[in-house]
Structure formats: structure tokens, C-alpha cells
Amino acid sequence: xxxxxxxxxxxxxxxxxxxxxxxxxxxxxxxxxxxxxxxxxxxxxxxxxxxxxxxxxxxxxxxxxxxxxxxxxxxxxxxxxxxxxxxxxxxxxxxxxxxxxxxxxxxxxxxxxxxxxxxxxxxxxxxxxxxxxxxxxxxxxxxxxxxxxxxxxxxxxxxxxxxxxxxxxxxxxxxxxxxxxxxxxxxxxxxxxxxxxxxxxxxxxxxxxxxxxxxxxxxxxxxxxxxxxxxxxxxxxxxxxxxxxxxxxxxxxxxxxxxxxxxxxxxxxxxxxxxxxxxxxxxxxxxxxxxxxxxxxxxxxxxxxxxxxxxxxxxxxxxxxxxxxxxxxxxxxxxxxxxxxxxxxxxxxxxxxxxxxxxxxxxxxxxxxxxxxxxxxxxxxxxxxxxxxxxxxxxxxxxxxxxxxxxxxxxxxxxxxxxxxxxxxxxxxxxxxxxxxxxxxxxxxxxxxxxxxxxxxxxxxxxxxxxxxxxxxxxxxxxxxxxxxxxxxxxxxxxxxxxxxxxxxxxxxxxxxxxxxxxxxxxxxxxxxxxxxxxxxxxxxxxxxxxxxxxxxxxxxxxxxxxxxxxxxxxxxxxxxxxxxxxxxxxxxxxxxxxxxxxxxxxxxxxxxxxxxxxxxxxxxxxxxxxxxxxxxxxxxxxxxxxxxxxxxxxxxx
Amino acid sequence: xxxxxxxxxxxxxxxxxxxxxxxxxxxxxxxxxxxxxxxxxxxxxxxxxxxxxxxxxxxxxxxxxxxxxxxxxxxxxxxxxxxxxxxxxxxxxxxxxxxxxxxxxxxxxxxxxxxxxxxxxxxxxxxxxxxxxxxxxxxxxxxxxxxxxxxxxxxxxxxxxxxxxxxxxxxxxxxxxxxxxxxxxxxxxxxxxxxxxxxxxxxxxxxxxxxxxx
Numbered sequence: 130x131x132x133x134x135x136x137x138x139x140x141x142x143x144x145x146x147x148x149x150x151x152x153x154x155x156x157x158x159x160x161x162x163x164x165x166x167x168x169x170x171x172x173x174x175x176x177x178x179x180x181x182x183x184x185x186x187x188x189x190x191x192x193x194x195x196x197x198x199x200x201x202x203x204x205x206x207x208x209x210x211x212x213x214x215x216x217x218x219x220x221x222x223x224x225x226x227x228x229x230x231x232x233x234x235x236x237x238x239x240x241x242x243x244x245x246x247x248x249x250x251x252x253x254x255x256x257x258x259x260x261x262x263x264x265x266x267x268x269x270x271x272x273x274x275x276x277x278x279x280x281x282x283x284x285x286x287x288x289x290x291x292x293x294x295x296x297x298x299x300x301x302x303x304x305x306x307x308x309x310x311x312x313x314x315x316x317x318x319x320x321x322x323x324x325x326x327x328x329x330x331x332x333x334x335x336x337x338x339x340x341x342x343x344x345x346x347x348x349x350x351x352x353x354x355x356x357x358x359x360x361x362x363x364x365x366x367x368x369x370x371x372x373x374x375x376x377x378x379x380x381x382x383x384x385x386x387x388x389x390x391x392x393x394x395x396x397x398x399x400x401x402x403x404x405x406x407x408x409x410x411x412x413x414x415x416x417x418x419x420x421x422x423x424x425x426x427x428x429x430x431x432x433x434x435x436x437x438x439x440x441x442x443x444x445x446x447x448x449x450x451x452x453x454x455x456x457x458x459x460x461x462x463x464x465x466x467x468x469x470x471x472x473x474x475x476x477x478x479x480x481x482x483x484x485x486x487x488x489x490x491x492x493x494x495x496x497x498x499x500x501x502x503x504x505x506x507x508x509x510x511x512x513x514x515x516x517x518x519x520x521x522x523x524x525x526x527x528x529x530x531x532x533x534x535x536x537x538x539x540x541x542x543x544x545x546x547x548x549x550x551x552x553x554x555x556x557x558x559x560x561x562x563x564x565x566x567x568x569x570x571x572x573x574x575x576x577x578x579x580x581x582x583x584x585x586x587x588x589x590x591x592x593x594x595x596x597x598x599x600x601x602x603x604x605x606x607x608x609x610x611x612x613x614x615x616x617x618x619x620x621x622x623x624x625x626x627x628x629x630x631x632x633x634x635x636x637x638x639x640x641x642x643x644x645x646x647x648x649x650x651x652x653x654x655x656x657x658x659x660x661x662x663x664x665x666x667x668x669x670x671x672x673x674x675x676x677x678x679x680x681x682x683x684x685x686x687x688x689x690x691x692x693x694x695x696x697x698x699x700x701x702x703x704x705x706x707x708x709x710x711x712x713x714x715x716x717x718x719x720x721x722x723x724x725x726x727x728x729x730x731x732x733x734x735x736x737x738x739x740x741x742x743x744x745x746x747x748x749x750x751x752x753x754x755x756x757x758x759x760x761x762x763x764x765x766x767x768x769x770x771x772x773x774x775x776x777x778x779x780x781x782x783x
Numbered sequence: 784x785x786x787x788x789x790x791x792x793x794x795x796x797x798x799x800x801x802x803x804x805x806x807x808x809x810x811x812x813x814x815x816x817x818x819x820x821x822x823x824x825x826x827x828x829x830x831x832x833x834x835x836x837x838x839x840x841x842x843x844x845x846x847x848x849x850x851x852x853x854x855x856x857x858x859x860x861x862x863x864x865x866x867x868x869x870x871x872x873x874x875x876x877x878x879x880x881x882x883x884x885x886x887x888x889x890x891x892x893x894x895x896x897x898x899x900x901x902x903x904x905x906x907x908x909x910x911x912x913x914x915x916x917x918x919x920x921x922x923x924x925x926x927x928x929x930x931x932x933x934x935x936x937x938x939x940x941x942x943x944x945x946x947x948x949x950x951x952x953x954x955x956x957x958x959x960x961x962x963x964x965x966x967x968x969x970x971x972x973x974x975x976x977x978x979x980x981x982x983x984x985x986x987x988x989x990x991x992x993x994x995x996x997x
Binding site for chain 1: 873893896897917920921923924925926927
């Protein structure tokens, strides 16, 4: 535990120093250096733990009621800490590059302070072994990320986003408070002292709302598509890559606390997961803003994770150790993969924004020629997200679907239903995700620039491209590490008290399937490389003729003749009109010699417009009469105090 | 001796009404100073023969502070401000006096109920103290000018002092000294604040401060 403690100290020290440092170049490098050191220290501990070292623990004196500063590192924590330790330094290095323009400003320096505090609080959340400490770290995480979301606070949309994020997070935290208090029966907050409670179902619901809000499960996802686009890209990468996964971490811990799970918990998770996956990807398909699209895609992936967990619970309850182990291991592996490629995509979006000044897909285009490294990395990330076989993103979904298939084939009627639902939902989401990222990558990087900003784009600096290259390599090579990841997941599965006994050992028997995937992937990569080389050799020596992309005999092509993001997704969004409710504005051509016509669409969030806005408006209206008491006049407040004192006096002396 | 104490108490009540009725800040400051002096003299009158040197000294300190130091600080704050008189308070002067008159029976009833048997000849002391306290609060609620608000605060302090006299005849002064120190610090700070308000907004009205609200 000492390395983790040192990592925390390094983060806090360098973060504080960076925030206070007035030397123009120093702040960024100090903070990023501290994050790198912390990543090394905590990553090494996590790897040791996953490799089979004894779980470590540490308790420091802390005088808070029911609280204890007890930290620990077991395989479950290590799994997430490793993702954090890998991503945080890369995001920080990217941040050094992307904040360079405003490096000397006070705002950038405070942003570094918050960034390191965010990393530290995530590390503390993952290693906390006491409810009070956990909640304190959780709150710290929310607040530091809130200040990072508010980085560009001069924009009204950013302030809106920050506000929504703060409210959503605190609603979630309120549920978690209740969860921990009831779980400890108000007498203890130590994780080790939590026994299987009598009111497991209610506690599970509390945890699902509390952790689900952070994870971004539909319909609690509303803050995600607001906060991610508003935050600086290296922060959204970290938030989407690791922070929302802490919600899943919380759910896994909860399952450990609650003992024997009920089947309906699993059903709830499967339904919420498939709804999130389908809904998230459909809305992603309708977005014009690249970062907002990525945020909705995170909702989709969290849905896949929740569905995996739910299948695991159902299988554990129904006595299918192999299916349970497969589902949980699939979800775990998908956590790593998603962390990799989603932060890669967010960093790519950040590089695009830095170069072209916008992330609006209808103003981009042709960036692959102008930003080859960013473009190639983004394409790799997009392919991984679409779960194309040799890349990261495939294995996790593959294992989850395998588990669903086993449940559907060998389980009873109820398990058949859950398995079929998961297969249908995740299959649909996977197909739509491929379409969605074909659209995102195609609109941004292929074709011709649609606006002067994109036309003048230049490749980002080394600070920004190196992290993307590292992440792209990781996600490309992910399948090669599959057997290793499966072994590590086995260690976790063995430690989960709610899984049936044979789960871990039956998982070890799956090694062959995974090796097959691994070899198949290698073969596929080798085959594509051979074909590519063969073609390249045949083409060598022949002259290459350049012609206009849209040169079908039309004399004056312009960039406006390309497909736009809206027109590309129109067939699919109109198919799912009932769910997506595209905000379409169309002016179709009318007469024989058509006058100017136009079409544009934006994906609108059903839950936000139909559920949360009305509910919060009702609450706000109910609170309006309370606000009348507050007029901002000191005299009035004194009057309230005086009247209250007088009333008390009269009542007491009556 | 008893009649003397009663006269003093009635004078205190009258100064309260004068405070509610006067619109000039300087007049208010002088009135509250006079009230302070009256109250400082009260323990010397009520305790009859048992006057000690210590009581005289404390009365002198309290009287000097209230009659000279605090008015000096406040008058300095109003100096240069056009606002000698407050033209548009939240509650008008006639209404304020009427409210004060309405508060008087309430204070009497409550003061009786408190069951304090004041020092010799001062059954009226507890109601009068309560009345002074309420009038101070009323001034704070009804007026806008920073200096007038401080005057209300001082009247409240006078009320607390009088209440202390009614409760603990022997050792009121120890408490009083503590409160007096607070009041001194508060008036000092509020005098500064008033000057800053005046410099910034060219008026002493505190309701302009709500424009600072975020």
C-alpha cells in the first residue's frame, strides 16, 4: 500500500505546486510528471496484485465519526487502478500539448491542480475500504471533475453542462449515502464489517441509482452528453475512460457486500444495460458534435458492461458457473478495452478541435490528409469501438455474447429470455455502433474539408500525437494480450463471493477459445498485411492519376456536394424515429427549377426532454414560493430572525 | 431613590420613541448616546448605599464609551455624506412610532412573565430592557442607512445591558464589559463599512448593496 500512498502524495504535491507555480512552462510539466510517477507507482502495485500477490491493506488514524482511513488493494481494485495508472499519464501528456496555448494563464494552472486532484481522488476511491472515506473520495472526484468541466466557463453552454453535471452527481451521491448508512446499520462503515443485509433488494436499488448515475446508465445518463463535450479533451478522455467505470466498480463491490444475489437484480441490470446500449448508440448516430457523439457512445458501452454484469448475476443465480464467469470476465475485459479506445477517441477529438477549431462534423472533412497520425489513430479507435475482430472491444463483447448464448441454450425459460434479450440488444447496438463510427470517422477524416477551419488544419504537436499512438498500438494489439487478461480476470472471479464455486475453474477452461480468437486475429492481421503489401508491390512503378473525388463529368464540384453527417445518418435515424426523435428541419426542393433547399437534423435526448426537464421544472416551481422569502435584503433577514425569536419567547412564556 | 430610578427608566423608554421618530442620522446617534449614559447611571442609582469604587469605575468606562467614543466613530462615518437625513426608509417614521407603541404592551406583558424581580424600585426594568431590545431590532428592520442600522444595533446592546442589570444585580458588569468590547469592535468595523458604501455608491443606503448580488 505504501506505493499507492506515495502516488497520492505525488499527485497532491505536484498538483498543488502546478496550481501555485507562476513560471509559464513549469506548471504543465510538473503536474504531468507527478501523474506519470503516480501512474508508475500505483500501476506496479496493481500489476503485482493481479499477478497473485497477497492483497495489501493499510489503516491510518482519521478522526471522523464512523470513518477510518483504511485503504486496501485487492484484485478488483487493482483491475481499475491499472486502467487509471495507464490512462492518467497519457491524458496528462496530451494535456501538456493541448493546454500549451493558454499555458501561462492562471486558468490552465488551476486546471492542472484539479486534474491531479481528480486522479488522486479516483485512486483513493478505488482503494478506500471504509464507507466514509469512499464517499469523501467520491465527492472529491465529483467536485474536481466539475471544476474541470467548467474550464471554459465563459460559455453559457459550459455553465449549463457543469450545473447539470453537479446536480446529477449529487443526486447520485445522496443515494449512495443512504446505501452505506443502511448497509452498515448506522453503526459501522468498514467494508470488512458489511455483512449480507436483510434488505438486499432495496439496497441494490439504492446502489443501482447511485452508481448508475456516475456510470451513465440510461435513463440516468443525462449529464454525460453535456459534461463530456464541455470538458477539455484530455479530461473527457479520463472521465469517459476511467471515471464512469467507477460506477461499475461500485456495482461490483455492492454485489460483493450483498451476498447471494436475486435473479431480478440481474434482470434489472440486463434491461437497463440493453436499453442504455441501444438508446446510447441511436442517439450517438444522430449527433453532429463529435465529442457529444463519443459521450453517447460511452452510454452504449456502459450499457454493454451492465448487461454483462446482469447476465452474470442471472447465471450465478441459476447455477451456470461457466456462463456467469464468462459474462463477468467479458465485462471486466471490456472495461479495459473501452478505457483504451474511448480515451483514444476523445484525445483524437481534442486534437481535431485544436487543429480545426470545431468538433462539428458538418464543418470537418478531409482531415486524414492533413493530420495523418491523428486520423490513423482515430480510425483505429473507431474500428475497435465497432468491435471489429482483431482489435480491442471485440473480445469483451464476444465473451458477453458467448455467455448470453450459453444461457439461452442451456438455461430455463427465464434465462432464455434474458440471454435472448441481451443477444438481440447488444447485437443491434453493435451493428449500429459500426454505422455510427463509420459516419464519425468518415465525416471528420475523409472527403474534402467542409469549412475553412478544417482546410487549414495541421497535425498536432508531438505531445498530443504520442499518447494517441500509444493508445492506438495498445488497442490494435489488445487481442494478443487476451490470454493474459483472461488469467487476470480469473483471479478476480475467484474473489467474487457472489459467483458460484466452479466459476473460476471453468473460466480457466475457456483459455482454448480465447487462444483461438487470438490466433485468428493474428492470422487476419497477417492476411491483411500480405494483401496490402502485394497490392503495393503491384502498383509500384505504375503512374498514379489524380482526379477530383466527385468528377462525374460535373465541371465545378464543391465540398458541399458531399454527404453530410446529417444526410449520412438520415436513413437509420428515420428508421428509429420513435426513439431518437430527430430534430429535423427540412426544406425540400419544390418546383421544377428548385429554389434553395436544405436539410439538417440533430439527435434529441428523449429522457432529458420528457423526464428530467419536466420533473426538475416542477420541483423548481414548487420551490419558487420559498425563494420569495429570499429577497437579498439584510433587513428582511433580520426581521425573520427577530420574528422567530419573538415567537419563541411568546410561546415559552405563554 | 426609587423614584429616581423610575425616572431614569422612563427616560430610556422615551429615548427609544425618539429614536424611532427622528430622521436625522446625527440626532439618532446623539439619542442613543444619551440612552447609553442613562443606562450607565442606572446601577449607581438602584444599588443605594452599596456603591463600590469598582461600580463607579465601570459606569465611567461604559458611559465614556457610549457617550463619546462610539458616537465619535459614527459621526465621523457620516461626515461628508449628504445623507444627514433618511428620506425613504422601508417603514415611515410615524408608522415606526406607532409600531413602537404597539410593542410597548407586548414588552410589558413579556417582561412581567419573565418573573424577574428587579432591584429595588425597578420593576419596570425588565420590560423596559425588552422594549429597548425590540426597538433596536425594529430600527434595523425598518431603516436603510448604514449608520442608522448601527444605531439600531447599539440600541439592542443597550437593551441587553439593561436586561443584564435586571437579572444579575451584582455581577452585570463583567458580562457588560465583554459585550461592550464586541460592540466596540462591531461599531468600528461598521463605521468603516459605512464609509466604503458611501465612497462606492455615493449614498449610505444599504439596499444598494443588493446590486452586488451574484
